[in-house]
Amino acid sequence: MTEGRPEEIAAQAETLSRDYRLSVVRDWKKETGGIAIGYMPIYVPRELLHAQGALPVGLMGGGEDLEIIRGDAYYQSYICHIPRSTIELGLNGSLDCLDGVLFPAICDVIRNLSGIWKMQFPEKLVRYLDVPQDFDPEIGGSFYHRELLELSAQIVEHGGKLLRPEALAASITAYNENRRVIAEVYELRRQQPWKAPTHEVYSVMRAGLVLPVEKHTPLVRAYLEAARGCAERKPLDQARVVVTGSFCEQPPIGLIKTLERAGCYIVDDDYIQVHRFIKGDIKTDGDPLENLVRAFLDQAIASPTRYAEHGHKGEALVDQVKKSAAEGVLFCAASFCDPALLDQPMAVKAVDKAGIPWTAFKYSENGGQFQVIREQAGTFADSIKLWSEV
Amino acid sequence: MATASVLADVEKDRSQIRQKEMIAQHFDRLSEAPETGEKVAYTFVPGNLTELLLSFDILPVLPEINALQAGMRGKSKDYIALAEKLGHSEDVCTYVKSDIGMLKSGNIGPTGKRLPNPDLLLLSYTGCFTFLKWFELLREEYQAPVVMLHVPYQGDGKITDSMRQYVVEQIKKKLIPTLEKITGKAYDEDRLKEILTRSAKAEDNLVWVLQSAKRTPSPIDAYFGGVYYIGPIFTAFRGTQDAVLYYEELRAEIEERIKAGAGPVTPEGEMTEEKYRIVVEGPPNWTSFRQFWKMFVDEGAVVVASTYTKVGGVYDLGFRHDPTHPLETLADYCLGCYTNLNLPSRVDMISRYVKEYSADGFLINSVKSCNSFSAGQLHMLREVEGRVGKPGGFIESDLVDPRYFSAANIKNRLESYFQMLEQKKASGAAS
């Protein structure tokens, strides 16, 4: 599957990521006898799971394909869509190959979903992963260290291997390699977005949620080479934009395509952030568990879900815009998404102050009508192009 | 929690007069703080460290209380509209928007006086994600330092040593040094212990009051009336002598009511007939608080236990501030607040209330604002029903956004719910 034209590789990746019954995970379990542990957005230390023989499986809702039959009976209309599709997948058996699910501390909806999961699936590993909001290594760091040791023990209880430092160091190396090649793809997209359009990049990254890292890295590399070498992909007169606010519930891929067709080159985004949550390599020398902890404290990206101890909110977004030579920002949040929507006024203020044009809209993972968004994004892209010409 | 106006209509007991005076004095001190130089910390109700602040003579301001007061005084509608005009999403918690709107309208507090700017934003991050964003937003408006106090969530339904240690270390190494810097005073553990001793006294009496509702008829309403009773202990007064006296007086008044066989006092007068005993989960609506309460009173429904009255501390399940371990007890307090409990623990608690308070059923008021409370409540409804075999009802409203309080709709739902209880009771009696 790792050869061919970039669109073919991306299409194969999309097929994988749309398989909500997780056949690839089931096959992996059969082949290896390992366990599989799901995780919700945004970030979990996949290296730890990997080192204990568990396949980390990223869960990002049911998208537009899934018919919600029982999930709506769990959530009021004013709550985002991802928890209802996730519970639907849990109840319809799609996730029964998972030996557990981790719920990282990013908002109260995912937090409370961990409680529902506990009640619905009492035999599985269900852990709310409380990541620190204090970033002092002695305080938040040592708390997180203890948290990871507890998690590690639970993985063992559910069929995983004991945590060995050498195995963890090797896992960190594997994910470092994965992060590096992923960074190259994003760099290519920043430089030549016509070569690596976002709907393709998205699918390739999304496949990394279900594939073992050893298979995902070559897939990304194959895509990178195919996209780079694709001479017939030529630049168009499109507006360069950064998309922000889509870190948890994902937009339908049709929405991403709509933005592109409306005249936007998405040169940076916050889709499927787990791959990029840690900036750069995680250290490989010294105590590997402590390295994981320090990476979370010191190398994590700015996120609406993470307390900004220093500086101003929105600064990171302005930087992102500058680094990617973007001309505008699309605030694109899931409806009712607390972290994204509470953060937005602060980010808007920073973006305004920097004189960067922006527009905002909301979506739902299963929303199929993009006409309004298409017009809004189209007008926005046109206005940017107009200004850049004067 | 009580506004002066509603309070005057509802209760005229000594305790209520005292509470009214305490609130008035507190807001006077706050409005005079810029002149008197008293230091002010903004912080949240769940996980509030009032004793520690008081030990440094710092005056607490609780933005949620200001927001709910704005709701009761009919101001929140305009505040929210202003915040939305300024770019705050219609989808997010209306407490935050009410607070931002109030700030942008001159920061006039519940007693009509201006609130001082904070000297400290104490972000007690307990049981609600929105808190984090709320103070990030306020930080943009003020020059005050922020201290983040991250209180881990009871994901597995228990407080571990690791969690306690994390909270204590933050208090010791981050918060106390900042308080010392702001006030120029040294941390005085003996003083803190004295204050904590007073807290525990008041807590004993609060628990007695709340548990008086186990009697039939109940002498109190533990939800609508309960929000008055938790006022001092959830806000700026826990650990003060005033709070100790308030709860002593309140207890004595309720003892009197029990002797007299009296029911709860409501805005419509004393309830003479207790037809239904209900447990309620979720916060009340504040913009139509009295109308909402009246819907219960009209049906003869008394709320005998509620989870909302535990957001600022779950005392009835045994926790007391313990002066012998001052920082650990503060950590345990924060970790134990209701919205910091996981869903299975919340289901346990409601089920226990239904049984222990001999309730006929339970109702969930699901508020649009609050994912911390609301996400998962439909599942809780089914779980509790299954466990206790009593009917659950579900209504939807909001805290302080009047657009989401549909009186006709709620009344209809409540009426059908109480009808169902009636039928159940009748069939129970017949069998």
Ligand code: SF4
């Ligand atoms: S979409 Fe937003 S509110 Fe919903 S679960 Fe994700 S982070 Fe939480």
Ligand code: SF4
């Ligand atoms: S989300 Fe809920 S707990 Fe948080 S501030 Fe709003 S009402 Fe309070």
